[in-house]
Amino acid sequence: MQKKIFAYIMSVLLITLMISSVFIARTIERQNLANIEEKLGSEAYILSQLLTEDIQLGNISHMNTLLSETSEKLHLRITVIDTKGLVLGDTNYDTSQMANHLERPEIQEALNNKVGKDIRFSNTMKIDFMYIAQPIYKDDNIIGVVRLSTPMQDVKGIMRTINFNLIIALIPGLLLSLLLVYRITISISRPIKKIKDAAVDITQGKLDRSINIIRNDEIGELAKAVDFMAVSLKDKMNSIKDKNTKMEAILSSVVNGIIAVDSNKQILFINPIAQQMLNITGGDVAGKHLLQIIRNNKIDNMIRDILENKGFEENEIYVNYPYEKIFRMSSNAIRYPESDRIIGIIIIIQDITEIKKLENMRSEFVANVSHELKTPLTSIKGFVETLKAGAIEDSDTAIRFLNIIEDEADRLNRLISDILSLSELENKKNKAIYEEINTADKIREIVSLLQTQAECKKINLHARVEENISKLMGNPDQFKQMLINIVDNAVKYTPEGGTIEVAAYNLEENVIISVKDNGIGISKEHISRLFERFYRVDRARSRSVGGTGLGLAIVKHIVMQFGGKIEVSSKIDNGTEFKLIIPGKTDVHV
Numbered sequence: 036m037q038k039k040i041f042a043y044i045m046s047v048l049l050i051t052l053m054i055s056s057v058f059i060a061r062t063i064e065r066q067n068l069a070n071i072e073e074k075l076g077s078e079a080y081i082l083s084q085l086l087t088e089d090i091q092l093g094n095i096s097h098m099n100t101l102l103s104e105t106s107e108k109l110h111l112r113i114t115v116i117d118t119k120g121l122v123l124g125d126t127n128y129d130t131s132q133m134a135n136h137l138e139r140p141e142i143q144e145a146l147n148n149k150v151g152k153d154i155r156f157s158n159t160m161k162i163d164f165m166y167i168a169q170p171i172y173k174d175d176n177i178i179g180v181v182r183l184s185t186p187m188q189d190v191k192g193i194m195r196t197i198n199f200n201l202i203i204a205l206i207p208g209l210l211l212s213l214l215l216v217y218r219i220t221i222s223i224s225r226p227i228k229k230i231k232d233a234a235v236d237i238t239q240g241k242l243d244r245s246i247n248i249i250r251n252d253e254i255g256e257l258a259k260a261v262d263f264m265a266v267s268l269k270d271k272m273n274s275i276k277d278k279n280t281k282m283e284a285i286l287s288s289v290v291n292g293i294i295a296v297d298s299n300k301q302i303l304f305i306n307p308i309a310q311q312m313l314n315i316t317g318g319d320v321a322g323k324h325l326l327q328i329i330r331n332n333k334i335d336n337m338i339r340d341i342l343e344n345k346g347f348e349e350n351e352i353y354v355n356y357p358y359e360k361i362f363r364m365s366s367n368a369i370r371y372p373e374s375d376r377i378i379g380i381i382i383i384i385q386d387i388t389e390i391k392k393l394e395n396m397r398s399e400f401v402a403n404v405s406h407e408l409k410t411p412l413t414s415i416k417g418f419v420e421t422l423k424a425g426a427i428e429d430s431d432t433a434i435r436f437l438n439i440i441e442d443e444a445d446r447l448n449r450l451i452s453d454i455l456s457l458s459e460l461e462n463k464k465n466k467a468i469y470e471e472i473n474t475a476d477k478i479r480e481i482v483s484l485l486q487t488q489a490e491c492k493k494i495n496l497h498a499r500v501e502e503n504i505s506k507l508m509g510n511p512d513q514f515k516q517m518l519i520n521i522v523d524n525a526v527k528y529t530p531e532g533g534t535i536e537v538a539a540y541n542l543e544e545n546v547i548i549s550v551k552d553n554g555i556g557i558s559k560e561h562i563s564r565l566f567e568r569f570y571r572v573d574r575a576r577s578r579s580v581g582g583t584g585l586g587l588a589i590v591k592h593i594v595m596q597f598g599g600k601i602e603v604s605s606k607i608d609n610g611t612e613f614k615l616i617i618p619g620k621t622d623v624h625v
Contacts, residue, residue, distance in 0.1 A: 044216045052208070056201045064194050068154075071165060075183045076150055078109060079169035083181050086115060086171055090123070090179045099124050112164070114182045115171075116142060123179065136182075141168040145180040154187065163187040226254045230261055237265050292362075292384030295369070298377055300325045300338060309384055312362065313354070337366055338380055351387070361391040411443045417487040418443075439484075467596065468510040471620065474546060475500045477511070478539055481518045485526060493531045496522070501540040505619030509597045517593040520586040521550045521613050528611075529554035545599070546619040553610035562603050566591040 082105060089098035102113045106126035115124040120137025122130045136142050141151030151168035164184040171179040233246045246258040283304070286293050292309030296302055302320055309315070313329055320328050326335055337350050347367045354360040362384050369379040418436045427433045482498045489496035507514065518537075525535045529552045538549040557565070566587050594601045599617035 044220065045213070048212050048216065049209075052205055056198075056205065060194065060198055060201065063197055067193060068165070071185060072152060072167060075111070075165070075167035075185065076169070078105075078111070079150075079167050079181055079183045082113065082183070083169045083171045086181055087173055087178070090115070090117075090171060091173055095123060102126050109183075110185075112184045114184070116180045116182065118146060118177060118179060139166075139168075141166045141182065142180055144168065145170045145182075146177060148177065151180075151182075157184075223254070226250065226258065230254075230258055233261055233265075237261075237268065292382075294325075294382040294384070295379060296325050296338065296382075297379040300335075302328070303379060312360070312384055312386060334364065334382075337364065338382075351391070359388070360386060361388045363387045411447050413488060414484045415440050415443045421487075443484075468513075469508050470511055472507040472509060472511050472514055474504050474507055474539060474548075474619075477514060478518065478537055478548070481515060481522060482537055484519065485522050488523070489526050489535065492526065492529070492533075494526060494529055495534045496526070497536060499536060499538045503541070504539050505541055505546050507546060507597065507617060508620050510593075513593045513596060517590050517615075518548070518550070520590050521615075524586060525550055525552040525554065525611070525613075528552070533610075541619065542616075544618060546615075546617050548615040548617070549612055551610065551612040556607040556609055557603070557605040557611055558607055562605060565603060566601075 085101060086098060089095070089101070098115065102115065102124050103126055105111075106113050112127045113125070114122060114136075116122055116136045120135040120139075120142065122133045122136055124130060125133060139153070140155075141153040144151030145168035148170060150170075151166070153166045154163065155166075156162070157164045164186055166182055166184045168180050168182040170177045171181055229246055246262055250258070286304065287306045289306070290308065292312045293304070293306045294302065294309050295304040302323055302325060305315070305320060310320075315328050325338065331352060331354070333350060333352055337348050340348055347365075349363065349365045352362045352364050354362065364382055364384050366380055366382040368377045369381055370377055418440050422433060422436055426436060478498050478500055482496060486496055522535065522537060529535055533553050535550070535552045538547075538551070540547055591601060594615060594617070597617045599615060602614045602616065603611065604614070605611035
């Protein structure tokens with residue numbers, strides 16, 4: 036530490052001295068340049084007045100005489116240029132050998148009615164020069180430019196002398212500063228090291244350690260504060276131990292399971308009831324990560340939600356091993372008093388297995404009915420509204436619409452039976468129905484049914500069916516229900532102005548039916564669980580659009596009834612594609 040303090044102070048001192056030296060040198064250099072510019076500008080202005088008549092009359096001989104006399108007197112190089120850049124006279128060089136000066140920066144500024152200034156290397160004289168160019172006027176018109184220049188060697192010589200003197204002056208100051216900084220470093224580092232050693236001992240539990248530093252400054256006050264902290268910490272540690280012992284005894288006696296974890300999901304406390312409920316063995320688990328002892332993604336997601344949303348969370352967890360159990364897990368963030376900073380999470384576990392068994396049939400029935408009856412009812416209402424709006428006047432259209440309404444009403448009756456028998460469908464106990472299904476007609480019919488719903492959201496819903504698409508064998512109503520669920524989901528989760536394409540084609544011995552949208556998409560972690568019953572990617576959005584989480588579960592089991600499988604590919608904000616792969620009836624084609 037002593038070396039670091041010494042190095043830091045010396046670095047700051049050296050940097051300060053270097054910056055100051057550079058600033059002083061630059062200031063002097065700028066002042067010298069400003070004085071030279073002012074002098075050259077003044078002389079150039081006077082000379083421009085004297086040269087006006089010679090340039091106007093073309094009296095070059097008299098002009099050169101004037102230039103020579105002035106140059107000798109002022110020890111400056113003088114050049115006269117006309118408005119086209121041609122050199123009319125120069126005191127140091129033969130004008131016939133000089134190039135056109137029109138593009139020189141200072142000449143351009145002078146011809147633009149300004150006093151031109153520039154410092155550069157002179158190709159003619161082979162040294163650096165400062166140039167000042169003054170316009171020559173006649174009746175407010177520029178008739179030429181007079182340019183004065185002086186070599187920069189003198190200025191550079193002065194700056195070298197100044198820089199050398201500054202360096203010489205810095206050496207004694209640096210030596211004195213070195214000694215002073217060393218003494219300051221010693222006076223700071225030694226007591227701080229003693230305080231540090233004492234702090235390390237305190238962290239190791241040596242709370243009786245004291246620091247013997249007597250100083251009337253901040254370091255002395257710090258030493259006193261550390262001594263006082265050690266005494267106070269010892270008293271508080273004893274008090275906390277007593278409180279923790281009482282708290283653990285209380286929490287271990289309650290009938291519900293209790294788990295406390297920190298913000299890194301490491302276990303702070305778990306009572307015996309929670310260990311028994313979750314079949315946790317292995318003795319003391321404090322300090323372990325939650326997922327090391329409880330391998331349940333839902334619990335992990337719940338904790339993640341609390342950490343992100345900083346609010347109360349209540350979930351039901353299904354456990355299959357060693358026994359099938361349903362737990363209600365209420366969790367909330369542990370915060371510092373009067374602060375939003377989360378330091379952990381507390382989870383209360385209640386066994387509700389028996390209660391859930393009694394409620395299961397009723398809750399499944401309500402959830403299934405609310406989801407599965409919505410689409411046919413919407414379809415019937417849409418066709419009725421179309422008939423009321425004037426389509427009833429066209430008898431053919433009216434009869435076609437009424438037939439569809441009748442079909443939808445009949446399908447409602449069948450759907451009720453199907454919803455109530457979802458558990459049988461999952462267990463493959465329902466009777467299989469095998470009928471020939473005209474794949475192309477069914478797809479077009481389903482697209483037509485949902486067209487009104489799509490148009491309300493300004494969604495372009497269309498079908499693209501291969502000409503010789505194979506027919507299928509299976510339950511027509513289940514097939515229709517399966518596609519309606521998928522297309523209806525696409526309409527719900529595609530924003531206004533989007534596109535949904537229902538495509539069907541043959542691939543080897545299978546019929547591929549693809550429902551592709553450019554909607555909100557589904558993140559990777561959700562895709563594997565899409566077909567679980569009641570699983571929702573976005574609970575809030577599912578509620579707002581009427582979803583219950585059963586639609587895709589039904590789709591999965593219907594696809595299995597057809598002997599097929601379903602694949603999902605999706606990308607956030609780019610859309611989703613559901614692809615049904617169903618064995619086709621290859622001997623019959625549309």
